[in-house]
Amino acid sequence: MSAPENTAPAGAPPAGKPPExxxxxxxxxxxxxxxxxIAVGGKYIGWSVREEIRKEGGxxxxxxxxxxxxxxxxxxKHVVVLxxxxxxxxxxxxxxxxxxxxASAGSMHMLISNPTKYLRQFQxxxxxxxxxxxxxxxxxxxxxxxxMLDLDKIFTVGLNCGGTMMPYKIRKVTEEVYGVNPDxxxxxxxxxxxxxxETADGEHHSQSIDExxxxxxxxxxxxxxxxxxxxxxxxxxxxxxxxxxDYAGKGTFVEVMTEKGAEFLRNAIEGGYAEVKEAxxxxxxxxxxxxxxxxxxxxxxxEEIFVPxxxxxxxxxxKELENCIGCGACxxxxxxxxxxxxxxxxxxxxxxxxxDISLFHMxxxxxxxxxCIGCGQCSDVCPAEIPLARLYRKFANPMQDELNYVxxxxxxxxxxxxxxxxxxx
Amino acid sequence: MSDIIDPKFxxxxxxAVCYGCGFxxxxxxxxxxxxxxxxxxFCSAPILNIDxxxxxxxxxxxxxxxxxxxxxxxxxxxxxxxxxxVSNEEAVAKAAEALKGADPSExxxxxxxxxxxxEHLALMKIGEKLxxxxxxxxxxxxxxxxxxxxxxxxxxxxxxxxxxxxIYLFVDPYVSYPxxxxxxxxxxEKGAEIVAFGxxxxxxxxxxxxxxxxxxxxxxxxxAPDEETVIISxxxxxxxxxxxxxxxxxxxxxxxxLFMRPFMNAAGAGYLSKHTKQQSFDDIVSKMESxxxxxxxCLDSDLIDICLNDNMKEIFKNLENAVVISSRDTxxxxxxxxxxxxxxxxxxxxxxxxxxxxxxxxxxxxxxTPLTGFNALSALFEALGGSALDFDAVHAEAVQMLGAExxxxxxxxxxxxxxxxIKKISDKLPDLKxxxxxxxxxxxxxxxxxxxxxxxxxxxxxxLTNPFLWNGVSDxxxxxxxSRRQVKASALLKGFTADVSCACGxxxxxxRFKVSPxxxxxxxxMRKQPFSKAPVTDIxxxxxxxxxxxxxxxxxxxxxx
Numbered sequence: 001m002s003a004p005e006n007t008a009p010a011g012a013p014p015a016g017k018p019p020e021x022x023x024x025x026x027x028x029x030x031x032x033x034x035x036x037x038i039a040v041g042g043k044y045i046g047w048s049v050r051e052e053i054r055k056e057g058g059x060x061x062x063x064x065x066x067x068x069x070x071x072x073x074x075x076x077k078h079v080v081v082l083x084x085x086x087x088x089x090x091x092x093x094x095x096x097x098x099x100x101x102x103a104s105a106g107s108m109h110m111l112i113s114n115p116t117k118y119l120r121q122f123q124x125x126x127x128x129x130x131x132x133x134x135x136x137x138x139x140x141x142x143x144x145x146x147x148m149l150d151l152d153k154i155f156t157v158g159l160n161c162g163g164t165m166m167p168y169k170i171r172k173v174t175e176e177v178y179g180v181n182p183d184x185x186x187x188x189x190x191x192x193x194x195x196x197x198e199t200a201d202g203e204h205h206s207q208s209i210d211e212x213x214x215x216x217x218x219x220x221x222x223x224x225x226x227x228x229x230x231x232x233x234x235x236x237x238x239x240x241x242x243x244x245x246d247y248a249g250k251g252t253f254v255e256v257m258t259e260k261g262a263e264f265l266r267n268a269i270e271g272g273y274a275e276v277k278e279a280x281x282x283x284x285x286x287x288x289x290x291x292x293x294x295x296x297x298x299x300x301x302x303e304e305i306f307v308p309x310x311x312x313x314x315x316x317x318x319k320e321l322e323n324c325i326g327c328g329a330c331x332x333x334x335x336x337x338x339x340x341x342x343x344x345x346x347x348x349x350x351x352x353x354x355x356d357i358s359l360f361h362m363x364x365x366x367x368x369x370x371x372c373i374g375c376g377q378c379s380d381v382c383p384a385e386i387p388l389a390r391l392y393r394k395f396a397n398p399m400q401d402e403l404n405y406v407x408x409x410x411x412x413x414x415x416x417x418x419x420x421x422x423x424x425x
Numbered sequence: 426m427s428d429i430i431d432p433k434f435x436x437x438x439x440x441a442v443c444y445g446c447g448f449x450x451x452x453x454x455x456x457x458x459x460x461x462x463x464x465x466x467f468c469s470a471p472i473l474n475i476d477x478x479x480x481x482x483x484x485x486x487x488x489x490x491x492x493x494x495x496x497x498x499x500x501x502x503x504x505x506x507x508x509x510x511v512s513n514e515e516a517v518a519k520a521a522e523a524l525k526g527a528d529p530s531e532x533x534x535x536x537x538x539x540x541x542x543x544e545h546l547a548l549m550k551i552g553e554k555l556x557x558x559x560x561x562x563x564x565x566x567x568x569x570x571x572x573x574x575x576x577x578x579x580x581x582x583x584x585x586x587x588x589x590x591x592i593y594l595f596v597d598p599y600v601s602y603p604x605x606x607x608x609x610x611x612x613x614e615k616g617a618e619i620v621a622f623g624x625x626x627x628x629x630x631x632x633x634x635x636x637x638x639x640x641x642x643x644x645x646x647x648x649a650p651d652e653e654t655v656i657i658s659x660x661x662x663x664x665x666x667x668x669x670x671x672x673x674x675x676x677x678x679x680x681x682x683l684f685m686r687p688f689m690n691a692a693g694a695g696y697l698s699k700h701t702k703q704q705s706f707d708d709i710v711s712k713m714e715s716x717x718x719x720x721x722x723c724l725d726s727d728l729i730d731i732c733l734n735d736n737m738k739e740i741f742k743n744l745e746n747a748v749v750i751s752s753r754d755t756x757x758x759x760x761x762x763x764x765x766x767x768x769x770x771x772x773x774x775x776x777x778x779x780x781x782x783x784x785x786x787x788x789x790x791x792x793x794t795p796l797t798g799f800n801a802l803s804a805l806f807e808a809l810g811g812s813a814l815d816f817d818a819v820h821a822e823a824v825q826m827l828g829a830e831x832x833x834x835x836x837x838x839x840x841x842x843x844x845x846x847i848k849k850i851s852d853k854l855p856d857l858k859x860x861x862x863x864x865x866x867x868x869x870x871x872x873x874x875x876x877x878x879x880x881x882x883x884x885x886x887x888x889l890t891n892p893f894l895w896n897g898v899s900d901x902x903x904x905x906x907x908s909r910r911q912v913k914a915s916a917l918l919k920g921f922t923a924d925v926s927c928a929c930g931x932x933x934x935x936x937r938f939k940v941s942p943x944x945x946x947x948x949x950x951m952r953k954q955p956f957s958k959a960p961v962t963d964i965x966x967x968x969x970x971x972x973x974x975x976x977x978x979x980x981x982x983x984x985x986x
Binding site for chain 2 (some may be wrong): 167412
């Protein structure tokens with residue numbers, strides 16, 4: 001019997017020895033940082049000093065600790081927490097009690113609140129801290145541009161977001177696709193393209209998000225083409241992207257975006273709520289890589305949805321809107337909409353009119369061209385199932401792309417505000 | 426951030442059900458209380474806002490125009506006796522006094538389903554103590570259709586609508602029960618054939634079949650229901666018994682029925698009061714008119730707004746004691762001798778049953794539920810010799826009586842005896858043509874803009890009674906809908922309003938109108954109009970006189986071709 005031929009490729013380690021696995025890069029470099037080490041632009045890995053918060057809070061509980069520290073040390077008077085009634089339902093509630101902040105810890109992809117409109121009711125009379133998704137923060141910034149919210153009084157911890165899911169739909173999917181009793185679910189997480197549900201017995205149940213989305217059971221449509229995944233528009237941009245295996249589940253990657261963000265992070269360290277280390281270069285790269293992959297997927301979905309829409313005519317638009325019952329919910333929930341009850345879209349519109357497309361919609365299409373943040377709140381609440389976010393984006397995409405204007409990401413003046421009447425004349 | 430005023434906000438959030446109709450839409454209601462800077466006390470009126478309950482199995486966070494503006498319609502009632510504000514205890518004591526002083530035959534209780542099952546059942550217990558049944562306003566209709574009543578029960582869900590192959594619509598979902606629309610859109614996407622029967626063309630329908638109020642369904646060829654058909658209609662105090670009987674006679678036993686309900690808990694109240702001997706709406710009103718009735722107790726039921734009798738406010742005066750237990754300020758509160766104010770509906774604790782038969786809890790997501798209404802009913806029960814009612818016990822009893830599961834994600838229908846054989850009774854009910862066919866010419870009509878003949882704009886006005894929700898609520902939905910040809914017949918012009926006169930000779934000036942794809946000879950309104958004196962009223966429509974200060978709006982009517 002002849003010896004088998006060595007088929008190993010050139011450069012491969014000698015047969016009999018397993019290939020050396022390159023150890024994963026560490027998440028951090030150096031020691032635990034002092035408050036004075038924190039600076040705008042700094043990227044860190046942080047965690048809560050309290051063990052129970054590290055356990056309960058997502059990714060080491062840094063966000064919870066920063067918010068708790070801000071409240072207890074008087075940087076803010078209130079924190080907005082999500083009060084959970086079950087795994088699929090929670091409401092934002094204002095609290096001044098730090099225990100509520102600790103109790104609200106945890107990640108929830110199924111709970112779509114609307115912090116922008118929520119904050120409006122306080123009329124800038126309170127110093128408030130809250131955790132936000134990138135689109136939430138985009139709405140807050142658009143309101144600020146329209147003088148409706150004062151960012152000096154709002155502290156935001158931005159959370160990475162790969163997308164959110166409609167709670168009722170996911171409840172159904174849990175039962176019908178996962179074969180799990182929805183009431184048994186205790187936690188959920190999105191990891192490596194899978195939606196993982198943890199049941200009371202500690203079991204993990206996972207499904208590919210791609211497969212769920214093929215049946216329209218995954219993320220909301222607007223999330224699938226969203227162009228902002230890391231909330232770099234908030235004071236602190238946090239999340240688990242970039243956290244290497246040594247800190248997986250135990251640490252949060254945080255990038256300090258503003259001086260206010262630095263102040264709040266320093267406060268959390270100084271007050272003994274959190275600890276941070278500098279993020280390693282590979283950790284920062286890994287974060288960027290995940291973001292890049294997510295954005296590439298979004299760009300693909302955007303093309304799939306909007307390129308076919310280019311050939312739509314006014315008749316198609318009329319058809320899409322024919323079931324509108326005039327509830328006005330799309331305007332009410334719209335985060336960038338700063339108008340009150342006497343808005344142009346409502347004032348110029350009369351339900352007794354006979355226009356083919358109501359002036360309400362026409363005005364909103366125009367208004368949202370330079371302000372739509374693509375959050376999808378309008379589609380969520382439409383009782384006639386009109387794909388409103390898609391329609392608003394149809395008009396907003398060309399304008400915002402042309403002007404390279406990403407709404408709600410910075411203080412740039414909205415394009416329509418820059419138009420000078422005398423120049424037009 | 427140190428110089429910021431801290432007004433000490435306190436926020437309560439309630440997981441409630443919209444009280445606009447019986448669809449059962451879940452909604453979060455937020456109460457934001459603020460402490461006044463000077464006194465440190467919380468301001469009495471909290472800021473109300475709604476939030477969208479996206480986990481609701483009924484509406485998944487979506488709401489109609491009424492629901493979106495729900496916070497604006499929550500004007501709290503104030504306890505009073507003869508118009509003077511009093512404490513709840515005093516109002517309850519006066520109500521007890523009134524009940525003790527009257528014979529059971531002189532008392533009527535009305536609860537159409539405007540509040541929780543627990544409060545309805547508490548009222549039923551008070552009624553039992555006195556030997557008076559609680560009426561839900563539906564007895565007249567159910568009495569007329571006899572055993573066919575068995576076919577109006579629960580069992581068809583909104584999800585059944587989504588998966589139906591054929592849907593026959595007898596309601597206009599753009600006006601009534603609007604959250605039906607998304608179910609129909611889903612059904613349409615899945616290939617369902619939607620046929621609308623009525624006076625107006627609906628965009629959602631593949632086929633619109635003209636069925637006039639006087640038309641018998643036996644004469645409508647397109648009405649051919651089979652095993653795969655879901656028929657959607659509604660049950661209100663004004664539902665035509667003959668039409669309902671025909672519907673069941675033709676389709677019963679084969680097709681599925683989904684009967685919508687006009688009031689938040691109309692289904693729950695109906696099932697709880699199922700085996701009681703009730704008085705009909707008409708009985709109650711005629712006894713009020715004759716003075717036979719001395720005490721009327723209305724539990725979250727605004728008889729003045731519901732009734733199509735424009736003299737109701739006057740008729741209320743015939744009562745010795747009109748007692749209104751109400752969670753909001755209504756027309757009935759203004760006319761009542763005794764008002765017992767309950768907490769707002771959203772703030773209640775308890776359950777309601779929607780049109781599908783789904784039992785939905787109302788509870789606080791954050792904050793307290795004061796149980797003011799239930800406690801007032803308990804106090805009334807005690808004052809009449811009963812012992813204090815325990816909320817949990819009443820709740821458990823209600824759930825058991827309803828045969829429902831306490832899980833809003835599940836609908837359980839109690840095992841039923843087999844349905845009775847369908848025997849034709851519609852031919853014994855008053856003829857539809859006689860009821861709705863003729864036209865009573867208005868006695869007089871005066872309009873300076875009138876150029877046509879006296880009856881050129883004569884139409885039948887149909888008040889789509891099921892949007893009872895809009896009664897007393899400000900909105901710009903106050904208009905009549907008429908066909909394009911009717912606009913011409915009435916010489917109406919765009920920018921002008923219409924003057925409407927009814928058979929009694931009364932003229933309602935400056936009514937707004939909308940041109941709709943609908944049958945000629947009719948006018949529809951979702952709002953109760955001053956001329957809505959019956960489900961179908963004869964009216965004449967004319968152009969309102971030109972306003973001298975607005976000559977520029979005189980132009981040809983811009984109507985769709």
